Amino acid sequence: MTEAELLALHLVARGRLLPTVTADGYAAWRVGPLDPSDVDRMRRLGITRGQLDQVADRLAREPGATTPFADPVPHHVPELRDWAAAIAAEHDRSARVSLRVELTGDALTAVLQVHSMAEPGVVADAAAVWAGEVFEHQERLDAVLEVRRAAQAWAPLARLLELAVPDQLELSDDEVRDLAGGGEQALAAAGVPVHWPRELDRDVTASALVGGTELPSFFDGVLDFSWQVAAGGAPLTEAEMDLLAEAHRPVVRLRDRWTLVAPDIARLARDRVLKPLTAVEALGAALTGRAHVDGEWVPVAASRPLELLRDKLSSTETVDQPAALTATLRDYQLRGLRWLARMTELRLGGCLADDMGLGKTITLIALHLHRAAGPTLVVCPASLLGNWEREIRRFAPGVPVHRYHGGGRAIVDTEGFVLTTYGTMRLDADELSTVDWDLVVADEAQHVKNPRSDTARALRRISATARVALTGTPVENNLSELWAILDWTTPGLLGSLGEFRARWAQPVESGDQVVAAHLTRLITPFLLRRRKSDPGIAPELPPKTETDRPVGLTREQAGLYEAVVRETMARIRETTGMQRKGLVLKLLTALKQVCNHPAQYLGEKDGVLPGRSGKLELLDELVDTIRAEGGGLLVFTQYVTMARLLERHLGERGVPTQLLHGGTPVRQRDELVRAFQESAEPPVFLLSLKAAGTGLNLTRADHVVHYDRWWNPAVEAQATDRAYRIGQDRPVQVHRLIAEGTLEDRIATMLAAKKELADAVLGKQDDAELTELSDAQLAELVELREAL
Numbered sequence: 001m002t003e004a005e006l007l008a009l010h011l012v013a014r015g016r017l018l019p020t021v022t023a024d025g026y027a028a029w030r031v032g033p034l035d036p037s038d039v040d041r042m043r044r045l046g047i048t049r050g051q052l053d054q055v056a057d058r059l060a061r062e063p064g065a066t067t068p069f070a071d072p073v074p075h076h077v078p079e080l081r082d083w084a085a086a087i088a089a090e091h092d093r094s095a096r097v098s099l100r101v102e103l104t105g106d107a108l109t110a111v112l113q114v115h116s117m118a119e120p121g122v123v124a125d126a127a128a129v130w131a132g133e134v135f136e137h138q139e140r141l142d143a144v145l146e147v148r149r150a151a152q153a154w155a156p157l158a159r160l161l162e163l164a165v166p167d168q169l170e171l172s173d174d175e176v177r178d179l180a181g182g183g184e185q186a187l188a189a190a191g192v193p194v195h196w197p198r199e200l201d202r203d204v205t206a207s208a209l210v211g212g213t214e215l216p217s218f219f220d221g222v223l224d225f226s227w228q229v230a231a232g233g234a235p236l237t238e239a240e241m242d243l244l245a246e247a248h249r250p251v252v253r254l255r256d257r258w259t260l261v262a263p264d265i266a267r268l269a270r271d272r273v274l275k276p277l278t279a280v281e282a283l284g285a286a287l288t289g290r291a292h293v294d295g296e297w298v299p300v301a302a303s304r305p306l307e308l309l310r311d312k313l314s315s316t317e318t319v320d321q322p323a324a325l326t327a328t329l330r331d332y333q334l335r336g337l338r339w340l341a342r343m344t345e346l347r348l349g350g351c352l353a354d355d356m357g358l359g360k361t362i363t364l365i366a367l368h369l370h371r372a373a374g375p376t377l378v379v380c381p382a383s384l385l386g387n388w389e390r391e392i393r394r395f396a397p398g399v400p401v402h403r404y405h406g407g408g409r410a411i412v413d414t415e416g417f418v419l420t421t422y423g424t425m426r427l428d429a430d431e432l433s434t435v436d437w438d439l440v441v442a443d444e445a446q447h448v449k450n451p452r453s454d455t456a457r458a459l460r461r462i463s464a465t466a467r468v469a470l471t472g473t474p475v476e477n478n479l480s481e482l483w484a485i486l487d488w489t490t491p492g493l494l495g496s497l498g499e500f501r502a503r504w505a506q507p508v509e510s511g512d513q514v515v516a517a518h519l520t521r522l523i524t525p526f527l528l529r530r531r532k533s534d535p536g537i538a539p540e541l542p543p544k545t546e547t548d549r550p551v552g553l554t555r556e557q558a559g560l561y562e563a564v565v566r567e568t569m570a571r572i573r574e575t576t577g578m579q580r581k582g583l584v585l586k587l588l589t590a591l592k593q594v595c596n597h598p599a600q601y602l603g604e605k606d607g608v609l610p611g612r613s614g615k616l617e618l619l620d621e622l623v624d625t626i627r628a629e630g631g632g633l634l635v636f637t638q639y640v641t642m643a644r645l646l647e648r649h650l651g652e653r654g655v656p657t658q659l660l661h662g663g664t665p666v667r668q669r670d671e672l673v674r675a676f677q678e679s680a681e682p683p684v685f686l687l688s689l690k691a692a693g694t695g696l697n698l699t700r701a702d703h704v705v706h707y708d709r710w711w712n713p714a715v716e717a718q719a720t721d722r723a724y725r726i727g728q729d730r731p732v733q734v735h736r737l738i739a740e741g742t743l744e745d746r747i748a749t750m751l752a753a754k755k756e757l758a759d760a761v762l763g764k765q766d767d768a769e770l771t772e773l774s775d776a777q778l779a780e781l782v783e784l785r786e787a788l
Contacts (some may be wrong), residue, residue: 007057025078211303322369349489374438551614
């Protein structure tokens with residue numbers, strides 16, 4: 001492509017095209033109007049305007065068009081010559097104009113300048129042009145037309161048209177304010193630049209200043225919050241701010257320089273005191289560099305004490321491993337201890353969000369030993385009570401540990417550790433609130449991700465010097481869950497839930513990367529997130545292989561599947577509202593059960609199981625292979641009824657099994673875990689996903705089967721981490737059973753996309769969201785298709 005073609009293409013893309021009629025009367029296109037930079041480029045490249053016109057005319061025509069200016073075959077239209085000439089006179093000028101602002105004392109004058117389009121770089125004041133000293137009559141005429149057009153962008157320029165010589169305009173104070181406050185941008189958009197005098201300082205900015213000379217004890221009291229105006233980057237003194245506030249003119253003498261002050265800056269100087277911020281709100285503003293004022297984000301400057309606190313949050317103070325800890329912390333665990341020590345020392349709390357199996361428990365035990373400041377209350381799922389007690393006795397022998405759980409419970413010792421469950425804590429929050437806890441720890445903190453739940457509200461009633469949340473999944477479905485955890489550990493950091501959703505969650509979940517970056521900057525000091533895959537975190541862990549294993553439906557399953565779809569979709573199409581949502585959920589559940597095994601869907605307890613389910617056949621193959629190799633196998637299902645069917649089926653085949661579900665007593669859970677871990681030939685461990693997906697240490701297993709999908713990758717990853725955690729020394733294989741051609745196929749695709757979103761701070765996809773699908777979308781989701 002030639003230089004002429006490239007330049008013409010660039011002009012056409014910018015819409016710089018004008019219709020014309022050639023000397024012999026044919027419709028054509030030519031380039032224009034041209035900027036001085038366009039003309040300069042033409043000259044430098046040695047390109048004539050005629051060359052550009054020829055290329056532009058070809059580019060503007062469309063094959064198959066029949067109108068005069070679009071048809072590739074030129075039309076003879078001499079009658080349009082005057083029309084085209086009028087358009088050219090309106091848009092394609094021989095001159096352009098600009099404004100040069102001059103300062104005389106504290107008065108400003110706008111001087112009209114005329115620029116030649118034929119000779120780029122040649123410019124003259126309008127007074128010289130009208131005196132005949134430069135340019136011709138056409139340039140003067142075009143300059144007047146340009147001023148008339150510019151007056152539509154900024155009305156005061158219309159006064160120039162009233163003058164015999166439109167050379168200059170004395171600006172009133174209001175006009176100066178208007179020109180500085182928005183007129184300049186409007187004129188620039190109209191192609192009329194404004195040039196301000198160099199001796200006039202315009203570098204006046206405003207930011208919100210938070211904090212004073214001293215910081216209050218954290219969470220006690222508030223911090224000053226006010227507007228701070230700076231000139232040339234240097235903050236104004238209070239006296240200078242007063243001078244600015246009292247000035248009634250837009251041009252002020254400030255620091256021996258005339259300074260142009262925009263109206264909004266002057267207003268901020270007058271009303272500079274803002275509503276005070278709590279200490280944690282102030283810290284959040286200092287971390288992100290901005291704050292929400294009157295519905296808008298504004299830049300924030302932090303006072304020196306607040307800057308020091310902000311810097312301390314990212315410092316790396318040395319904390320040695322406690323001498324009483326009977327273990328050697330890995331490097332990343334020691335870094336976690338140092339981080340927790342710093343945050344709890346500041347009474348800020350935090351969320352340790354390491355992947356499952358990276359040693360959050362031992363890190364918290366080390367923190368208790370390091371602080372040695374009082375009792376620690378651990379709130380955890382019932383299945384983890386035994387694990388906590390064993391780990392404390394193992395790594396901190398001699399430290400008292402007491403379970404506050406079960407009938408006849410009482411707080412008999414407030415030294416060391418007190419362990420309780422979320423259910424017990426919810427019932428006895430008032431009793432637990434009577435103790436002066438040094439630390440309150442919420443293990444598997446995703447259990448309180450719903451801030452409106454009774455459990456979450458009860459946990460908030462228990463005060464402590466500092467609060468620590470432990471979880472491998474700080475966000476499972478949406479950002480409100482992150483708010484629930486951090487608002488408990490560090491109240492006020494993210495504002496109210498409504499404010500958080502409006503300011504942070506909605507923009508981030510809509511893909512706003514700028515807001516996501518600000519949110520990351522805000523929460524990073526308060527949330528320590530490490531994954532097994534991070535460099536240097538767990539190099540001793542063996543590889544993990546995840547495989548989707550498609551299975552076909554049996555004829556019985558396919559018949560049931562199609563019948564359920566046909567009958568339920570017919571009812572769904574006839575209903576609306578909550579009744580429709582209920583039917584959709586019923587449909588999804590029924591289809592999951594059909595894909596698992598017809599006996600589950602039909603509610604059979606004693607029916608024949610072999611030969612009726614593709615998943616069951618594949619599971620049999622996996623069980624036989626894994627047991628022959630001496631491996632250990634975990635099988636997760638979200639349905640206890642399905643787990644019981646598997647237990648019966650494997651038992652009938654002579655395969656030893658054990659089953660753990662939500663109704664399994666705590667001590668029996670502990671015994672099941674111990675038996676599995678210590679067995680040379682472990683039984684197939686059948687587990688209810690919801691009850692056993694967190695907290696258990698089952699490293700004897702090197703295979704994990706997800707018999708059915710929970711449809712949340714974070715929950716499935718937690719379940720997999722029962723085997724894939726510190727202490728595992730064999731490669732782990734994860735098998736996800738997926739019924740081909742069914743909704744399970746399509747949901748698997750959704751889950752793959754959702755895992756990518758999790759790293760950016762999650763969106764949501766679950767059963768509840770699927771109820772919002774239209775009838776057509778739902779039918780496409782559940783349709784039984786031929787497997788590829």
